Amino acid sequence: MSRQREVRIALLGAGKMARVHALNIAQTPGARLAIVAGGSKAPELAERYGAATAAVEAACASSEVDAVVIASPNGVHADHIELAARHDKAILVEKPVDLDLARVDACITNVGSATERCVVAFNRRFDPSFAALRQRVHAGEIGALQQLTITSRDPARPPLEYVPTSGGLFRDMTIHDFDMSRYIAGEITKVYAFGQRLDPDLAELGDYSGALVTLETATGASVVIQNSRHNPSGFDQRVEAFGAAGTLALTNPTPTLVRSSGPDHSGAGDAFIRPYAERYAASYRAEIEHLVAVTRGDAAPLANLHDGRHALALALAAAESARRGVAVSLEQ
Template identity: 40%
Template sequence: MKFCVFGAGRMGAIHAGNIAATDRATLGYIVDTNLERANTLANKYGAIASIDCKNVLADPSVNAVIIASATDTHADLIEASVRANKAIICEKPIDLSLERVRTCERAIAGFDKPVMIGFQRRFDTTHRAVRQAIEQGEIGAVESISITSRDPSPPPYEYIKTSGGQFFDQMIHDFDLALWMSGASGNAKVFAMGAALIDPVIGELGDTDSAHVLIELETGAFCKIECSRRSNYGYDQRVEVFGASGMVSSNNLHTSAIDRWTMRGTGIRSMLQPDFMKRYLPCYATELSVFIDAIENGTPIEPNFVAGRRALQLAEAAHQSKMSGLSVDVNLA
């Protein structure tokens, strides 16, 4: 099975490495607008570098593509890849415009190959254990979900200028987790608040670095999401799901499993993992394996395009709520 990776940046490099590491696939092409950067990555794995999307998609030996290029290219590349009959993994978000995403959804309707959206946190072993406990009825009907997501430090200002904002960039993973954990897919009510508490320059750029979102799901369950762009103790990632007969949680990973009890204090633990690479890097290999399984076996793919659209709907609703100070109703169907 031959892959093409669009984008030779950090995410493209992760995907290229995972393809090269498995005996179930080969890396055929790296496509990037910067040919020098594409060459550097392609040469590392014996692939071909290109700046020409059309020629690469026209290659009948390419079975699948991974879209890890700039966000504003995602929807166009999805549509082009569908026309070329290629299976697809696309990094989040599909686009920053919900209207553009809906247009893309209509354009690819009926396509019979996998289109996966890169919500890699679904493949984290602890998050999957929480989801499994819910599915098996261990905690009864879900009544509330609490998600904490704190990055170690804010991204560069240049990134913030084009990211779409905290709701669309950082928190979109948490919106997907909330829907995945709850199984909700109908109407929702969203209320959001956000501010630039960490760095006023982020506020001047029209973004927030601290945000809280409350979602009332169609089932009646509540979801609370708290995000920060700065956590001086490491990458803080926690999920708690409370149900009618119990609670299940996914907790942080630490740099060491050793705890200390001394005269300086008791239960002293090591720092959290420093960033998303350390916390979630194994998830990308699992994601690729699940994707290949779906291609080979014809099994339904998750997270699919609809999951990407629904997460963006919640991001858009959160943005509207923050701007208006009012709750916003969303139909996720």
């Protein structure tokens, strides 16, 4: 595919993330939203961007489509990956690939070499600050990495009706942190997790409100992840990498750069960003740009199905650790 060639995209789904992707596709030079498929809201979304509608199967099969963005319900991600792969489309799939490890393994087997054109949308890998920190760690700026500290606190819990289908805190939320752990610190060998039940509504649904997870890596480095579903200050998602030669750390973005001082405080910034579409706006734009590049053969997936599989395996190990109160070793 030549550089000039426009990348025509079919979007599966018309929910919140689908709408974010639709806008970014519309705003990305070289990309065009060709089809919106699936869901009762698809026609409205398609109309807004001058796209067609189609059934999912037809959209994936269409010769007018180069790439597929999968933002359909979690339970059918793996099916849709396989469908799009069968028609040789480039793919961007929202996490999780699936909540079931065997299904993910089957999917990987089924799509074969299409894994090389299938991007898993771990949004933090696409954030300029997370990416820069990782790049500098890998470039050796802080020497050997010894301790990685990941903080990940969401402004508010998801809708309660979503919780039972979410796979639970570790597969739904911590999975991003597991991926970031591997992305920065390499392979993980051991997990110990403490799940917190500080929110009665979540507890009643069998889920955790927060967690403290510690990991050991193959190189002897440590990783700690702290999660909360309820951060009154907004999105608090940081990484701190401590190495033999120095430290690199992220601060949180705020809506503006205003700082306030007065009789009882100094240097106060805005509360952190609350809407995820705003917090990760740059990531979502970058994901579409990356999909364009992968479609054109100019880039390999920044996160692929194997990465999605590893993150899920860590989530399952953490869930087991939290349930049983013991450390769990990972099979490599």
